[in-house]
Structures are given as C-alpha cells and as structure tokens.
Amino acid sequence: MSDTVTTALQDELAHSRGTDYFLMREQLTTDESELLDRVRAFGEAEILPLVSDYWERGEFPFELVPRLAALGIVGDTMQGYGMTPMTAVGAGLIAYELGRIDGSIGTFLAVHVGLAMQSIYLLGSEEQRQRWLPEMAAMTKIGAFALTEPEHGSDSIALEATCRREGDDWVITGRKRWPGNAVWCDLIVVFARDVEDGQVKGFVIQRDDPGYSATKIGGKVSLRMVQNADIVLDDIRVGEDRRLQNCHSFADVAKVLKGTRNTVAWSSTGHAVAAYEIALTYAQRRTQFGRPIAKTQAIQSQLVAMLADVTSMQLYCIRLGRLIDDGALTDTMAALAKYYCSTKARDVCRQARDILGGNGITLDFHVMRHLCDMEALVTYEGTAEIQSLIVGKHITGQSAFA
Numbered sequence: 001m002s003d004t005v006t007t008a009l010q011d012e013l014a015h016s017r018g019t020d021y022f023l024m025r026e027q028l029t030t031d032e033s034e035l036l037d038r039v040r041a042f043g044e045a046e047i048l049p050l051v052s053d054y055w056e057r058g059e060f061p062f063e064l065v066p067r068l069a070a071l072g073i074v075g076d077t078m079q080g081y082g083m084t085p086m087t088a089v090g091a092g093l094i095a096y097e098l099g100r101i102d103g104s105i106g107t108f109l110a111v112h113v114g115l116a117m118q119s120i121y122l123l124g125s126e127e128q129r130q131r132w133l134p135e136m137a138a139m140t141k142i143g144a145f146a147l148t149e150p151e152h153g154s155d156s157i158a159l160e161a162t163c164r165r166e167g168d169d170w171v172i173t174g175r176k177r178w179p180g181n182a183v184w185c186d187l188i189v190v191f192a193r194d195v196e197d198g199q200v201k202g203f204v205i206q207r208d209d210p211g212y213s214a215t216k217i218g219g220k221v222s223l224r225m226v227q228n229a230d231i232v233l234d235d236i237r238v239g240e241d242r243r244l245q246n247c248h249s250f251a252d253v254a255k256v257l258k259g260t261r262n263t264v265a266w267s268s269t270g271h272a273v274a275a276y277e278i279a280l281t282y283a284q285r286r287t288q289f290g291r292p293i294a295k296t297q298a299i300q301s302q303l304v305a306m307l308a309d310v311t312s313m314q315l316y317c318i319r320l321g322r323l324i325d326d327g328a329l330t331d332t333m334a335a336l337a338k339y340y341c342s343t344k345a346r347d348v349c350r351q352a353r354d355i356l357g358g359n360g361i362t363l364d365f366h367v368m369r370h371l372c373d374m375e376a377l378v379t380y381e382g383t384a385e386i387q388s389l390i391v392g393k394h395i396t397g398q399s400a401f402a
C-alpha cells in the first residue's frame with residue numbers, strides 16, 4: 001500500500017461511518033440522539049488524534065479532563081448534584097461512543113462516574129452526597145474505586161482489608177490491586193471488612209491522607225492510558241463522616257457493580273463497531289492479486305459474521321438500557337449482557353486485526369489497540385467465567401462458584 005493510500009485510509013478511518021445496520025438510531029429519543037452525536041464529534045475531533053501517542057507512552061491525557069467536563073456527560077442514571085440528566089440508554093451511548101474511540105478514556109470515565117460517584121450516590125448519606133458529588137460532577141475532583149485485592153479478585157467478597165473503630169475514628173489497613181485513576185485521583189472509595197462484625201464497609205479516602213500510597217502498575221498492554229495501581233492502606237485514620245453511611249455489607253457493594261456491568265456491555269459494543277468499520281474500510285482499499293480483498297468470499301464472510309455480532313450487541317444494549325429505565329433490569333440480565341458483549345467484541349476485534357494483515361498490529365490502524373483494550377474489558381467488573389457462573393446459577397438453580 002502506498003504512503004498516499006495509507007494516509008487517505010487513516011483519514012477515512014478517523015471519520016468512520018458509524019455502523020447501524022438495524023437502525024438503532026430510530027430507537028433513540030431526540031435527546032439521546034443528540035447526546036450520541038455530541039460525544040461522537042468530540043471523540044473524533046478531540047480524543048482520536050491523541051490516543052496512539054498517549055497509548056504508546058502509557059500516560060494519561062490530563063488536558064482532556066476539563067474538556068470532558070464541558071461536554072456535560074457526567075450523570076449516568078443519577079439525578080441532581082450538578083449532574084447532567086440522561087436516560088440509561090443515553091448513559092450507555094456515552095460508553096459506546098467512547099469505546100468506539102478509545103477504551104482508556106471510556107474506562108477513566110466509567111471508574112470516576114460509574115464506580116466512584118455511584119458508590120457515594122448509592123451508599124452515602126445525603127450529607128455525604130452533597131459534600132463530594134457536585135465537585136465530582138464538575139470533574140474538579142476525580143474519583144477511584146478500590147475493591148479488588150492482590151489475593152481476591154473474582155472472590156472479592158472474601159476481601160481481607162480491615163477497618164476497626166478506635167474512639168471516634170476508623171483505622172483502615174490492607175492492600176488493593178488494580179483500581180484505575182488511583183495514582184493521581186483526589187478521592188478513592190475503599191472497601192474494608194469491619195473486625196467487629198465481619199461486614200464489608202465503604203470509606204472515602206483522600207489521596208493525601210497519611211498512610212495511603214499508590215504505585216502505578218507498569219508493563220500493562222491493555223488500556224495503557226489508565227493509571228492502575230497497587231495500593232497500600234497503612235493504618236489510615238478517618239472520622240465516621242468518611243464512612244459511607246449506607247454500606248452495611250458486600251450486598252451493598254454489589255448494587256454498584258450491577259450498573260457498571262451494563263456500562264461494560266455498551267463500551268464493548270463500541271470497540272466492536274470501531275474494529276468492524278476499520279476492517280470494512282481496509283478490505284475495500286487493500287488490493288492483493290489484482291483485486292480488493294473485499295472482493296473475496298473469505299473476507300466477505302468474515303465481515304458479515306462481524307456485522308452480525310455487532311448488530312446483536314447493539315440490540316442487547318438498547319434493550320438493556322430500556323430495562324434499566326423501566327426499573328426491570330436484574331443482576332443476571334446485566335451479567336448476561338456483560339458476558340455476551342465483551343466476549344463477542346473481543347472476537348470481532350481479533351477478526352478485524354486478521355483482515356488488516358501486518359498493518360493490523362500497528363497503532364496507526366487502531367484495531368490492535370481495540371483488541372488489547374478488550375482484554376481488560378473481558379476481565380474487569382467480573383470475568384466472563386464469573387458472569388457465566390452468575391447466569392448459570394440462575395438458570396439451573398445450582399451454584400458452581402465453589
């Protein structure tokens with residue numbers, strides 16, 4: 001492929017067409033459709049030009065934070081506290097469009113809004129919501145969420161970090177692994193087990209609290225712009241006002257995770273759409289044996305299989321969002337959607353990477369970045385195996401967890 005063709009192709013890929021084979025757009029309200037267009041325009045103009053460079057350096061593009069704040073996309077299914085009102089479908093479309101552009105920025109926002117803010121919104125008292133959420137909605141304070149530990153990921157219900165009451169204070173001790181944003185965030189929601197009653201409690205820790213230290217996890221080839229951390233909680237002392245007043249057990253933590261699994265389904269679908277669009281464009285431009293590779297049955301058959309998967313994921317997501325808006329989404333539905341969309345999206349990204357041949361492994365053509373990022377999405381918020389155990393238990397009545 002000549003340099004001119006390669007540059008033209010990259011330009012075209014940067015403005016991909018936005019696949020919507022089953023007319024998903026017709027299912028959206030005017031507000032949802034406008035939100036999608038706003039995030040898409042922002043993503044293509046402001047995020048896409050930056051990502052390959054930041055991805056390669058493994059650094060976070062802090063300059064995007066105020067611009068994301070100005071975009072008015074902090075809200076999810078929460079109301080008030082300075083957040084932008086939106087439907088669950090609208091919130092999903094933000095994750096979808098950010099996934100289509102870049103998984104690191106999508107994950108950064110998902111951690112800040114879906115995990116940290118939702119924890120305070122769902123598990124905090126009214127005074128605690130008033131105290132933290134408005135600044136987080138304005139993105140002048142950024143949050144993180146620490147549940148996973150070095151020895152407890154899928155079985156985070158068995159977490160070992162402890163909290164103990166000493167007079168008016170709580171003392172929190174332990175280690176956490178993986179929290180995104182945790183190296184540089186302002187606030188981090190930490191879960192620890194009360195040595196008195198054995199129940200899991202939640203706390204809002206500040207990054208400058210004595211005893212908190214977070215070290216960036218290096219050598220990560222997925223979501224490279226997200227700064228994930230190994231965290232040490234060394235006898236951090238906080239007042240009762242920092243304990244989330246409505247977090248009484250692990251079942252309360254699970255309320256937060258239910259919402260974020262839905263977000264991962266949408267983000268995964270965005271990654272798959274991007275990979276499909278790039279592969280389709282490339283196949284039409286790339287000539288081998290005197291004809292475009294798109295004019296071969298093998299490539300057409302792969303593209304159609306990818307389109308079928310992408311379309312089914314889109315339908316899952318729209319239905320998922322409407323079920324949330326109707327208050328009818330169950331934990332097992334969210335688990336099935338996360339399982340299906342994340343595993344299918346990884347397959348679609350892998351097929352796209354094949355269609356691009358050698359160019360498929362370069363950052364210039366983006367599919368390898370989407371494939372690498374999908375590896376994290378399949379794992380976080382509960383691996384595909386754990387989602388299948390959740391649904392398996394529901395449909396058979398038998399728990400196969402242990």
Ligand SMILES: Cc1cc2nc3c(=O)[nH]c(=O)nc-3n(C[C@H](O)[C@H](O)[C@H](O)COP(=O)(O)OP(=O)(O)OC[C@H]3O[C@@H](n4cnc5c(N)ncnc54)[C@H](O)[C@@H]3O)c2cc1C
Pocket residue numbers: 111145146147148152153154155177178179180222223228376379380381382383384385386389400401402
């Ligand atoms: C990029 C990234 C970002 C993350 N961000 C955060 C964050 O912000 N905050 C946070 O708290 N955590 C975060 N996590 C942690 C994430 O939620 C965990 O990695 C995930 O839950 C899996 O845990 P684990 O990595 O310890 O794997 P393990 O639990 O050790 O699992 C290893 C393998 O065993 C399988 N397995 C485990 N148990 C069973 C079983 N009973 N039956 C069958 N198979 C089983 C799993 O499916 C997996 O394949 C993040 C992780 C990543 C990779």
